[in-house]
Each structure stands twice: as structure tokens, then as C-alpha cells.
Amino acid sequence: MLNNFEKKIIFRLKKIPKGKVSTYKILAEYFKVSPRLIGKILSKNPYPKKFPCYKIVKSNGEIGGYNCGVRKKITLLKKDGIEIKNNKILNFEKHLFKIF
Numbered sequence: 001m002l003n004n005f006e007k008k009i010i011f012r013l014k015k016i017p018k019g020k021v022s023t024y025k026i027l028a029e030y031f032k033v034s035p036r037l038i039g040k041i042l043s044k045n046p047y048p049k050k051f052p053c054y055k056i057v058k059s060n061g062e063i064g065g066y067n068c069g070v071r072k073k074i075t076l077l078k079k080d081g082i083e084i085k086n087n088k089i090l091n092f093e094k095h096l097f098k099i100f
Contacts, residue, residue, distance in 0.1 A: 005031075006041045012100055013051045019081045020097035021089065025059045030100045035059075043067050052076075061092035 002010065009031060016022055024035035024042075031038070042053040045067060054073045058064045063084065066073035074084055083090040 002041075002044060002046070006044065009038065009041050010045055010047075010051045010053070013045075013053055013055060015100055016052065016055045016097050019095065021055045021057050021077070021082065021095050022097045022100075023059045024056055024064070026098055027056060027100070039065065055080075055097075057089060061089045063087045063089070 009027065012027065012030070024038045028035040028038045038056070042056060043065070045051055045053045048054065048066075048068055054066055054068075054076045056064070063070060063073055063077075070087070074087070077084060077089070082095055089095060
């Protein structure tokens with residue numbers, strides 16, 4: 001079960017448009033917490049289809065983890081039109097969503 005603060009973080013994921021990703025760091029800066037805490041909260045996301053935590057990646061463009069598996073995360077990102085090579089997003093800056 002998510003507490004109210006965790007729900008606020010999970011609900012923010014819906015703001016990320018199709019074809020865009022954000023980072024653990026950007027989300028952490030918005031909520032004034034550590035990127036590690038963001039990862040921990042996202043790993044508890046009970047509705048990954050409704051709240052797309054697969055759109056959160058590492059600050060260097062690497063894919064990072066996903067509670068449904070990294071393969072699934074890559075599949076979903078590619079479905080959104082994001083190219084990936086060697087577990088890293090190509091043209092990362094082009095796909096980066098920074099405003100929450």
C-alpha cells in the first residue's frame with residue numbers, strides 16, 4: 001500500500017508525454033528527496049500500466065531498473081518511439097522531459 005507522499009510521486013508519472021522520459025534525479029529534485037528513494041517508491045508501483053514508471057531512467061540515459069523487468073521496460077520505451085542501444089537511450093536529450 002502506498003502512503004500519500006508515494007501516491008503523489010506515482011501520480012506525477014502521468015505528466016510525462018508519449019515519446020519522452022524523465023530521470024530519477026529530476027523527479028527527486030522536484031520532490032526534494034533522493035533519487036534512490038524515487039527508485040524505491042517506483043518499485044512499489046501497483047499499477048505500472050496506469051502510472052508509467054518505465055519512463056523514468058538514469059540521468060546518463062541508461063535504462064535502469066523496472067519492477068516488470070528491464071526487457072519489458074525496453075519494449076515499452078520502444079513502443080513509445082524511443083530508440084535504445086546497449087540499454088541506453090539514443091538522442092537522450094531529445095527525449096528528456098524536465099518539467100513537472
